[in-house]
Amino acid sequence: MWSVILSYIPKWTILVQALLLVVIPLLLMALFGWIRKAIISGYALHPNQASPPIKEDSSESGPLTGRYDTDLSSVRAAIGYNADVRVREFTIRGTENRAAIVYVDGLSDVDIIDTHLITPLMIHGIPDTDQETALRSSDSLQKYIANRLLPVSKLNETSKLQELTRSVLIGQTALLVEGIQGVFLIGAAQGKVRNVEEPLSEALLRGPRIGFTEKLEDNMGLLRMQGQNESLIMSQFEVGNRVKKNMIVAYMQDIADPRLVDEVHSRIQRIDIDDPLESGYIEQLIEDNILSPFPQLQNTERPDRVIASLLEGRVAILLDGTPFALILPTTFSMLLQSPEDYYERWIPGSFVRILRFLAAMLALLAPALYISFISFHPGLIPTKLALSIIETRQGVPFPSIIEALIMEISIEILREAGIRLPKPIGPAMGIVGGLIIGDAAVNAGIVSPFLVIVVAVTAISSFTIPVYSAGITLRILRFAAMLIAGALGIYGVIMFFLLICCHLVRLKSFGVPYLNPLIPYRIIDWKDILIRAPLKVMKKRPYMLRPNDADRRN
Amino acid sequence: MNRASISAEDKITTSQAAVIIINYTLGSGVLTLPRTTVEAAQTPDVWLSIIISGIIVTAAGLIVVLLCRRFQGKTLFQFVPEITGKWLAWILSFTVITVFLVISAVQIRVMAEVTGFYLLDGTPVWAIVMSFMWIGLYLTLGGINCMARIYELILPITLIFFLISFLLSTKIFNIDYLRPVLGSGIMPVLRGIKPALFPFTGYEIMLIATAYMKMPKKAVKAVLAGTTVPLFIYLVTIIMVIGGLSIYGVQTRTWPSLDLLRSFEMEGLIFERFESLLLVIWIMQIFSTFTVTHYAASLGWSQLFNKSLKPFLFAMLPVIFLIAMVPKNVLEVFKLGDIVGNISIFLFGGVPLLLLLISMVRKKGGNPN
Numbered sequence: 001m002w003s004v005i006l007s008y009i010p011k012w013t014i015l016v017q018a019l020l021l022v023v024i025p026l027l028l029m030a031l032f033g034w035i036r037k038a039i040i041s042g043y044a045l046h047p048n049q050a051s052p053p054i055k056e057d058s059s060e061s062g063p064l065t066g067r068y069d070t071d072l073s074s075v076r077a078a079i080g081y082n083a084d085v086r087v088r089e090f091t092i093r094g095t096e097n098r099a100a101i102v103y104v105d106g107l108s109d110v111d112i113i114d115t116h117l118i119t120p121l122m123i124h125g126i127p128d129t130d131q132e133t134a135l136r137s138s139d140s141l142q143k144y145i146a147n148r149l150l151p152v153s154k155l156n157e158t159s160k161l162q163e164l165t166r167s168v169l170i171g172q173t174a175l176l177v178e179g180i181q182g183v184f185l186i187g188a189a190q191g192k193v194r195n196v197e198e199p200l201s202e203a204l205l206r207g208p209r210i211g212f213t214e215k216l217e218d219n220m221g222l223l224r225m226q227g228q229n230e231s232l233i234m235s236q237f238e239v240g241n242r243v244k245k246n247m248i249v250a251y252m253q254d255i256a257d258p259r260l261v262d263e264v265h266s267r268i269q270r271i272d273i274d275d276p277l278e279s280g281y282i283e284q285l286i287e288d289n290i291l292s293p294f295p296q297l298q299n300t301e302r303p304d305r306v307i308a309s310l311l312e313g314r315v316a317i318l319l320d321g322t323p324f325a326l327i328l329p330t331t332f333s334m335l336l337q338s339p340e341d342y343y344e345r346w347i348p349g350s351f352v353r354i355l356r357f358l359a360a361m362l363a364l365l366a367p368a369l370y371i372s373f374i375s376f377h378p379g380l381i382p383t384k385l386a387l388s389i390i391e392t393r394q395g396v397p398f399p400s401i402i403e404a405l406i407m408e409i410s411i412e413i414l415r416e417a418g419i420r421l422p423k424p425i426g427p428a429m430g431i432v433g434g435l436i437i438g439d440a441a442v443n444a445g446i447v448s449p450f451l452v453i454v455v456a457v458t459a460i461s462s463f464t465i466p467v468y469s470a471g472i473t474l475r476i477l478r479f480a481a482m483l484i485a486g487a488l489g490i491y492g493v494i495m496f497f498l499l500i501c502c503h504l505v506r507l508k509s510f511g512v513p514y515l516n517p518l519i520p521y522r523i524i525d526w527k528d529i530l531i532r533a534p535l536k537v538m539k540k541r542p543y544m545l546r547p548n549d550a551d552r553r554n
Numbered sequence: 555m556n557r558a559s560i561s562a563e564d565k566i567t568t569s570q571a572a573v574i575i576i577n578y579t580l581g582s583g584v585l586t587l588p589r590t591t592v593e594a595a596q597t598p599d600v601w602l603s604i605i606i607s608g609i610i611v612t613a614a615g616l617i618v619v620l621l622c623r624r625f626q627g628k629t630l631f632q633f634v635p636e637i638t639g640k641w642l643a644w645i646l647s648f649t650v651i652t653v654f655l656v657i658s659a660v661q662i663r664v665m666a667e668v669t670g671f672y673l674l675d676g677t678p679v680w681a682i683v684m685s686f687m688w689i690g691l692y693l694t695l696g697g698i699n700c701m702a703r704i705y706e707l708i709l710p711i712t713l714i715f716f717l718i719s720f721l722l723s724t725k726i727f728n729i730d731y732l733r734p735v736l737g738s739g740i741m742p743v744l745r746g747i748k749p750a751l752f753p754f755t756g757y758e759i760m761l762i763a764t765a766y767m768k769m770p771k772k773a774v775k776a777v778l779a780g781t782t783v784p785l786f787i788y789l790v791t792i793i794m795v796i797g798g799l800s801i802y803g804v805q806t807r808t809w810p811s812l813d814l815l816r817s818f819e820m821e822g823l824i825f826e827r828f829e830s831l832l833l834v835i836w837i838m839q840i841f842s843t844f845t846v847t848h849y850a851a852s853l854g855w856s857q858l859f860n861k862s863l864k865p866f867l868f869a870m871l872p873v874i875f876l877i878a879m880v881p882k883n884v885l886e887v888f889k890l891g892d893i894v895g896n897i898s899i900f901l902f903g904g905v906p907l908l909l910l911l912i913s914m915v916r917k918k919g920g921n922p923n
Contacts, residue, residue, distance in 0.1 A: 007882075017684070018872035018875045018876050030709060062816075168576075225577065301826070379827055380826070381826065382823075382825075487681075491673050491682065493672055493834075494838065498838060501707055502693040505704045505707070506693075506696040506700050518707070520567050520570055
């Protein structure tokens with residue numbers, strides 16, 4: 001009796017394993033919690049210290065005095081030492097009031113300054129008949145000049161030195177006139193910009209060949225042009241503590257969920273950084289999960305894509321100085337959708353989309369499956385195939401995991417090099433790298449020819465993913481899959497798949513679960529995942545975004 | 555759209571509740587069901603036993619739902635004290651938790667055994683089990699909604715692979731193995747009911763899941779769907795396995811369902827052998843059974859002590875592991891499974907009915923409508 005019970009008491013190894021079973025996840029959780037905390041506290045998020053959309057500066061340098069000489073010299077003292085700041089002094093015709101134009105070479109439009117500022121002031125001036133009314137006081141002179149002598153549309157007035165210097169440095173032209181209290185700020189930056197081109201990273205065969213540029217105003221214009229709609233709201237924010245950049249949050253007023261828009265606004269106001277160089281900065285500062293390999297905001301250069309998302313009830317963010325707009329919330333199915341799916345008829349659109357899902361699975365799991373079939377379960381694949389693979393692997397001195405890692409790493413290096421290479425050399429290097437190294441590696445007996453096929457198919461598959469950042473995610477995860485397949489075979493691959501699924505179901509992008517609308521089951525939202533249903537069937541906007549107006553036909 | 559309020563909204567839809575039942579029910583049972591029933595009944599008519607037990611289980615599930623709907627928003631562990639008083643409730647809750655833990659442990663052990671036997675010969679058991687349990691923990695930490703979501707993801711994949719592999723076995727299907735129908739009378743069929751009930755345990759999760767449903771009124775629908783799908787799967791299994799291996803072949807094999815797929819080869823397809831493929835896919839089903847029971851047991855403790863759930867999720871891992879490691883071999887695992895199956899039939903079949911009657915007599919709980 002006792003011996004029977006005793007025989008069931010677990011051995012100490014089992015007890016240690018049981019202990020490890022609970023200790024290791026605790027440690028891991030503590031580690032991840034610590035990393036997350038360290039990242040966030042290092043960034044010093046001030047949740048309640050919201051920066052208002054447009055910050056009013058109560059600057060230390062006081063208002064302009066209104067005395068021409070003092071003001072001009074204080075302007076010179078503030079920014080005059082810059083090589084590109086120009087000051088042009090002249091006299092207004094008709095009166096003997098002096099005037100000065102302050103502008104930045106290369107930013108301001110010199111043509112406008114010449115024809116619309118200097119010409120009216122120096123050549124036309126104030127005629128004798130109006131002299132009396134104009135010169136009565138500082139205000140009347142200011143009004144007269146603004147109303148009669150400055151034929152420009154963008155005209156502001158200020159009496160603060162700080163605003164003057166800041167405006168001049170971002171491309172406006174300042175006009176100081178003797179006898180006037182304030183200062184005119186004229187025009188806007190006319191820096192050199194790129195023309196509207198076809199987006200490089202998201203080429204399509206069918207669809208508008210137009211992409212965003214680096215200029216926010218142009219991008220807003222493109223968006224307005226694409227979606228001619230009065231409910232398109234673009235609210236402006238200013239981000240960046242040192243370098244102020246304008247940012248636009250765009251949404252459809254009567255479609256987007258107001259709670260979503262509020263959440264976006266509140267997260268944007270918490271952004272605390274010196275200079276958001278690119279929308280990627282914004283993306284990383286407002287995303288939900290900083291440790292997830294999956295992109296939680298989608299970036300795009302295509303105005304049509306942005307408009308399509310806005311019409312679904314999503315929100316877009318445009319930042320000055322970058323052609324990449326952000327779309328949020330992002331869900332998993334968006335990463336495998338391309339605008340072309342909708343422009344083509346629904347049958348080819350669906351076919352291509354299914355193909356893409358397949359390609360994504362291949363890009364993620366093909367090398368891992370190769371490793372597990374070769375190293376662990378050759379019995380699973382047809383005998384003849386297994387035999388021929390084993391035959392070609394005769395001379396290979398490595399286990400399949402090392403073999404696959406060698407090839408995968410070299411192809412990733414090749415791909416990375418391909419981006420950096422100058423255009424004329426690129427294709428040549430591709431051929432050298434891909435063909436010659438692959439062939440030579442097989443001949444040298446380092447890898448088996450079958451693996452070269454697997455690696456090549458994997459690499460090509462990962463190019464079918466329409467969103468570049470999603471492709472990178474799959475590339476990272478592929479290596480994790482290979483390592484776990486090397487340790488636990490196909491069981492490991494399944495565990496890896498489960499882990500990814502567990503992560504995906506827990507992940508949210510701006511409150512919207514990442515795997516929506518795939519799950520939970522809502523047949524009505526499935527019309528746009530694996531297949532792209534005919535447009536006449538897609539009458540409803542996706543439910544997951546809680547649109548105000550669910551009917552797509554409105 | 556506050557992040558905290560969204561995660562607090564840990565509710566499940568009706569279809570999610572159904573999927574939880576299906577995924578919980580479909581576990582390691584499929585792998586052994588033909589052997590256990592045929593051993594008890596000694597007749598190819600066990601498919602009739604399956605249908606009868608399916609009906610019994612549906613009835614039991616409906617009783618559970620009727621009981622739970624009297625106590626909206628409360629799980630078993632929360633409403634039992636109202637019916638029976640504190641001490642009896644403790645004993646009952648403790649038994650339920652133990653049953654969940656043992657079911658969880660049996661699933662783990664069966665998974666480790668088949669994986670070690672068919673897939674990873676020579677890999678230490680702890681390596682197989684630990685990764686499995688950690689991923690389960692990662693999932694259960696996400697709450698019941700996350701679990702429901704992943705089951706929704708797993709279910710179509712597993713069912714498609716399951717049906718494909720079993721339908722391919724029509725190659726060796728022989729209808730004569732299933733005839734004559736009722737050749738040895740009705741009694742053997744009745745003897746087969748009890749082992750056929752074991753793999754149907756799954757509806758009992760409604761004792762907990764009803765509390766999380768957005769629309770508890772539709773819980774009946776969830777139970778009906780949740781028992782029909784496993785019934786269909788089990789019918790396919792038993793008919794194809796007996797039709798392929800005959801009742802004599804079934805009894806001599808430990809894992810008859812896997813051996814059926816092993817006994818034929820398909821040429822000209824990417825896969826030649828389907829037993830490993832099905833097993834690999836079926837690991838996901840075992841995963842879902844494990845996570846449901848792990849979650850239910852931890853939730854039980856946390857509600858008994860009125861503490862937060864997280865520490866119990868961690869604490870239950872080594873407990874389940876130790877229970878899983880107690881049996882010395884596969885036969886003892888099956889014995890353990892039988893014991894817990896017997897208990898669970900009474901616990902989840904009889905006790906809810908008693909509770910329902912008592913609560914009606916003592917007028918506890920709200921009107922279901």
